Amino acid sequence: MKKLFILFLILTGSNLMAQEIPATLGFASLNHLALQVKDIPASVDFYKNTIGLTPVEVPDSLKAIRGWFSTGNGQMIHLLAGRTTPIVNDKNGSHFAIFVNSIAGAEKFLTARKIVFHKQVRFDGAVQIYFADPDGYLIEMNEKRSDLRLHHYYGCMRMAVKKYLHISKTPIIKDGIFFQLFRNCIKKQFFIRILHTQNRYRYI
Structure with a gap:
């Protein structure tokens, strides 16, 4: 009876452990990007004064070999001394x-x-x-840009106006030519995005 009870505990424990294994790693967000650099002071100056990142305080014991910068949303760039290649x-x-x-x-x-x-x-x-x-x-x-689709929309609008004025020689939009030009541009942008997702845009 005792052996059966122990066997039951082993099997039950195994099933529980199997159930607790997550389906994925559980990625939440990027924490930091680490770059090994040759000259810490030079790189710190670059990322602060050229890129414009906000420095994050480094412990005194690490200041000679580390540089930390915030990129927003809790994410950072870490500079590490020691690059030789x-x-x-x-x-x-x-x-x-x-x-x-x-x-x-x-x-x-x-x-x-x-x-x-x-x-x-x-x-x-x-x-x-x-x-x-x-x-x-x-x-x-x-x-x-706040909305890339809006950027495409206005870009096509400007293109259509320019082409229409060139074709019609009049500033008055009174026929379907303008709208056809606009629709063709929007369709082209749509298919370009589709081809890009298929990694085929290089053939355009």
Whole structure:
């Protein structure tokens, strides 16, 4: 009887443990991005005065080998001293991306500071800028927009007005040409987004 009771406890415990195993890891959010750097003071200055991040207090015992910055929402960038190998990043390879309030303003800022950058127009018309930090880690910049769909809508509206005025030679919109131009643009933007999700936009 005692052996049966022990066996029952073992089987019951095994079933309970199996039931408690979660289906996924349970990811909640990103905590921090850690970058190993060669020169802590230089990198701290860059992320504070060029990127514009807010420094987070580092314990006195770590100040010589660490630099912490808040990126908002409880997330951070950690700088770690000790890099000895070269960093080779590429816009089509390893990099991380940030939002800026104005991509035009950011471009002027980089130009004024004589920071080398690469500027390109994405498939959907958005302007992107890539530049490197002192160690060579590549940073992508995008302009933050409250609603990208609204951006496409107004972009198509401007395009349709421009083409209509060129075709009709009159500022009075009185036929279906304008609306056809507008609809075609919206459809094109829709299919571009579909192709992008399928990783086929490079063929456009």
